[in-house]
Amino acid sequence: MSEIVDAWVRRLKGKLRPIGEMTHWERMAAAFELRRSDLVPVAPELDYWQITYAGYSHAEIYNDVDKTTDACIRTWADLRTDAIWMYVDISHQIENFIPPEKRPEHFVHRGDKDYLLFKPVAKTIDEAIELYESRAYERYLEGSRAVTHYVPHMLQLLEFQEKMDRIVPVIVGIATPSNYAETLVEVQQFVRWTVTEPKKVKRYLDLALEERLAALDFYAEIARKHGLHFVCLFGGARTWGPRQLREFGYADEIFVQKAVKLFPYVFWHICGHNLPEAMQLLVQWDGIKAVQYDMPYYSQKLSWPEWCESVARLFAGKRCAMNSPTTQTACHGTPEDVRRMVREFLDATLPHTTAVVMPGCEVDSYSPVENVRAMIEEARRKPLP
Amino acid sequence: MEKAERLQKLAQAVLEMDVEGIVPLVEDSLAAGLSPVEILAEGLSAGMRQVGERFKQGEIFMPEVLVSCDVYYRGLEILRPLIRQTGGGPVRGKMIIGTIYGDIHSVGKDVAVPVFQAAGYDVIDLGVDVPDERFVEAIREYEPDIVGLGTYMTSTFMHTRETVRVIEQAGLRDRVKIICGGPAVDPAAARRMGADDASDDAWEAVGKLDRLVEELRAARRSV
Numbered sequence: 158m159s160e161i162v163d164a165w166v167r168r169l170k171g172k173l174r175p176i177g178e179m180t181h182w183e184r185m186a187a188a189f190e191l192r193r194s195d196l197v198p199v200a201p202e203l204d205y206w207q208i209t210y211a212g213y214s215h216a217e218i219y220n221d222v223d224k225t226t227d228a229c230i231r232t233w234a235d236l237r238t239d240a241i242w243m244y245v246d247i248s249h250q251i252e253n254f255i256p257p258e259k260r261p262e263h264f265v266h267r268g269d270k271d272y273l274l275f276k277p278v279a280k281t282i283d284e285a286i287e288l289y290e291s292r293a294y295e296r297y298l299e300g301s302r303a304v305t306h307y308v309p310h311m312l313q314l315l316e317f318q319e320k321m322d323r324i325v326p327v328i329v330g331i332a333t334p335s336n337y338a339e340t341l342v343e344v345q346q347f348v349r350w351t352v353t354e355p356k357k358v359k360r361y362l363d364l365a366l367e368e369r370l371a372a373l374d375f376y377a378e379i380a381r382k383h384g385l386h387f388v389c390l391f392g393g394a395r396t397w398g399p400r401q402l403r404e405f406g407y408a409d410e411i412f413v414q415k416a417v418k419l420f421p422y423v424f425w426h427i428c429g430h431n432l433p434e435a436m437q438l439l440v441q442w443d444g445i446k447a448v449q450y451d452m453p454y455y456s457q458k459l460s461w462p463e464w465c466e467s468v469a470r471l472f473a474g475k476r477c478a479m480n481s482p483t484t485q486t487a488c489h490g491t492p493e494d495v496r497r498m499v500r501e502f503l504d505a506t507l508p509h510t511t512a513v514v515m516p517g518c519e520v521d522s523y524s525p526v527e528n529v530r531a532m533i534e535e536a537r538r539k540p541l542p
Numbered sequence: 543m544e545k546a547e548r549l550q551k552l553a554q555a556v557l558e559m560d561v562e563g564i565v566p567l568v569e570d571s572l573a574a575g576l577s578p579v580e581i582l583a584e585g586l587s588a589g590m591r592q593v594g595e596r597f598k599q600g601e602i603f604m605p606e607v608l609v610s611c612d613v614y615y616r617g618l619e620i621l622r623p624l625i626r627q628t629g630g631g632p633v634r635g636k637m638i639i640g641t642i643y644g645d646i647h648s649v650g651k652d653v654a655v656p657v658f659q660a661a662g663y664d665v666i667d668l669g670v671d672v673p674d675e676r677f678v679e680a681i682r683e684y685e686p687d688i689v690g691l692g693t694y695m696t697s698t699f700m701h702t703r704e705t706v707r708v709i710e711q712a713g714l715r716d717r718v719k720i721i722c723g724g725p726a727v728d729p730a731a732a733r734r735m736g737a738d739d740a741s742d743d744a745w746e747a748v749g750k751l752d753r754l755v756e757e758l759r760a761a762r763r764s765v
């Protein structure tokens with residue numbers, strides 16, 4: 158029971174103007190199930206952005222669960238996007254690998270809108286393996302931000318979802334084994350080792366997988382008790398080549414096989430320059446309902462509509478496509494640029510599959526409000542075929 | 543072994559990520575009488591150019607590129623002191639580079655630095671999350687032609703304005719050209735913020751560096 162949630166429920170329940178014929182939840186569910194919806198859903202990953210939009214600074218919410226939840230609900234009540242993304246930062250993910258006395262060295266706060274800076278937890282692959290073998294993540298869990306901030310914030314948002322009778326889904330992000338393995342040691346080291354130390358990388362990934370599979374049991378409990386339905390799997394592997402995907406993609410694949418049995422609406426987040434081979438893998442991994450993808454890989458000389466269309470054709474009958482505008486355009490572009498990019502994405506996608514409008518990664522804190530509004534309006538305006 | 547054959551082997555070692563083989567190969571080439579500058583420019587650096595071409599063709603990918611960079615560096619480590627002793631080879635320009643304040647992405651910079659070095663630039667790497675004042679100090683210390691700002695996120699790309707302002711306030715803006723790099727950059731936006739150019743592709747950026755150095759030298763001549 159949370160007072161902040163109850164206050165919002167009292168203020169909003171039964172008083173919201175309907176948008177379209179479906180609820181936000183129904184609209185998202187329809188898109189995921191490749192069914193027709195009344196409007197194209199729009200669900201930007203507002204993460205850090207919503208904190209400052211709601212009038213808080215990052216420093217202010219960092220240790221304050223109520224304010225974090227307040228920011229997410231306040232922003233949603235104002236913009237009425239089709240999902241609420243919980244707030245996450247990198248400390249939630251890795252603090253429980255770091256002994257309490259060392260934590261201050263690993264995280265640096267900057268300006269009110271700036272991302273948290275962090276330093277890697279291990280420098281060599283042997284150190285990284287040792288972290289897992291010694292189960293550091295269990296030893297240091299107590300008092301880490303996973304426990305003090307992330308979980309209570311998630312539970313508050315799910316409480317809001319349930320008390321509002323599921324008119325709007327809450328999206329909870331869960332990082333995959335490859336994402337953990339890379340983040341703990343820095344991506345550039347990890348990918349080098351895939352070439353120079355493939356055996357150790359495999360051992361390391363196996364350990365990361367073991368921890369992640371156990372984490373899924375924890376989330377399964379949350380799903381049972383608190384109604385977690387919409388899950389974003391944050392994939393790593395974003396700078397891998399086809400060889401790495403073939404050799405090391407198994408860890409994420411095993412993880413996915415388990416995740417899709419636990420939650421009804423699972424989607425995959427793959428930001429950055431997407432390799433065509435990675436997109437093909439995501440179509441093969443059964444049970445993923447949608448993919449939040451990003452820009453084409455460097456070597457693919459494709460225009461934005463061509464890229465969106467090629468993905469939509471690949472996804473036809475199999476996946477819902479989530480994209481547009483790019484995070485870059487959301488931040489640097491004009492509202493007109495944003496609208497054009499959303500239109501191009503929808504025109505290229507809707508003939509082949511369903512779509513959710515949202516940038517390929519989190520909306521940058523510095524993105525102007527007009528651009529986020531333009532993204533939402535343009536999605537709302539689009540007639541469905 | 544013919545000279546041409548040796549040079550080709552050196553380039554090949556970079557391309558094929560021969561981490562172990564590169565050191566003996568460089569040492570053999572030196573023993574056979576090839577000059578350090580030749581080995582670097584026509585061997586290792588030629589290899590780095592081929593790495594770029596293969597990458598753009600989609601034949602190799604980021605992990606391989608990074609290991610090729612490591613091989614290049616192993617060779618360079620042997621050659622650098624020798625090149626210094628002999629008074630250095632031809633240098634196209636001097637550059638300082640760093641990931642801008644607030645940003646810790648480094649993969650792009652780790653690739654860009656050897657590409658610029660292989661193209662004949664003397665590059666000083668200031669690391670990641672570099673405060674604006676550090677760029678000012680480094681301009682005074684190294685007197686570079688180019689300041690490279692690694693800006694890998696939209697928000698940190700926008701920090702360019704601030705970095706340029708601090709360089710300007712220090713009275714150093716006219717002495718250098720400033721270029722941004724990273725996946726989120728846009729040349730027009732970079733210019734609006736007071737930089738001179740931007741690029742999201744290190745190999746393409748080499749052409750831009752050459753042009754900027756030329757402009758700078760022309761401006762210096764006309765003073």
Ligand code: B12
Nearest residue numbers: 429518646647648649650690695696723724725742743744
């Ligand atoms: C790997 C990665 C990470 C790794 C970084 C590891 C490391 N040590 O570098 C980790 C996991 C740590 C990470 C963290 C974060 N990341 Co990140 N990351 C990426 C990713 C997937 C790949 C970057 C990469 O290495 N690319 C490969 C290199 C070779 O390409 P490149 O950087 O473009 O470099 C090329 C050129 O740009 C050029 N170049 C590079 N430097 C320079 C310099 C000069 C002067 C010149 C001329 C040229 C040049 O040469 C290179 C070769 O051509 C990108 C997605 C993407 N599109 O790139 C996101 C991305 C950069 N990250 C992003 C974000 C949001 C974050 C986080 C904030 C996430 C979070 N919530 O915590 C944090 C940042 C924390 C901080 N304060 O910095 C976003 C930024 C969004 C935006 N537009 O602002 C991106 C773009 C993902 C996205 N949304 O598309 N990330």
Ligand SMILES: [Zn+2]
Nearest residue numbers: 428517518519
């Ligand atoms: Zn992302």
